[in-house]
Amino acid sequence: MNNLDDYEENETFTIHLDDVDVTIPKHCPHRHGWLTHGVINRQKKTIACPLHFSQFSLETGERLTGPSCGDLVIVVRERKGATLGK
Numbered sequence: 001m002n003n004l005d006d007y008e009e010n011e012t013f014t015i016h017l018d019d020v021d022v023t024i025p026k027h028c029p030h031r032h033g034w035l036t037h038g039v040i041n042r043q044k045k046t047i048a049c050p051l052h053f054s055q056f057s058l059e060t061g062e063r064l065t066g067p068s069c070g071d072l073v074i075v076v077r078e079r080k081g082a083t084l085g086k
Helices: none
Strands: 013-016 020-026 039-041 046-048 055-057 063-064 076-078
Touching: none
Parallel strands: none
Antiparallel strands: 013 020, 020 076, 039 046, 046 055, 055 063
16 A cells, blocks of 8 residues: 655646636645546635545645645646736
8 A cells, every 4th residue: 555655746737817827736735535526616716626625725735724734835826918016
């Protein structure tokens, strides 16, 4: 059986949010719930894990609520032709 401490995230997906693309891991760092099935709140710019409802900022990757599990490593890219800081 695999040890969860040996788990390493190497798969990501991208969320198109306003004028940016946010690339995040496919799995939550807590119990590896599928963030691809998570609930995205575009107004608050968050994603909630469907497994234990940990909520993460799509701007910083910070865990905002839910079980203590660390933050997400995210990459935010401005979309071509978009303007940041409206």
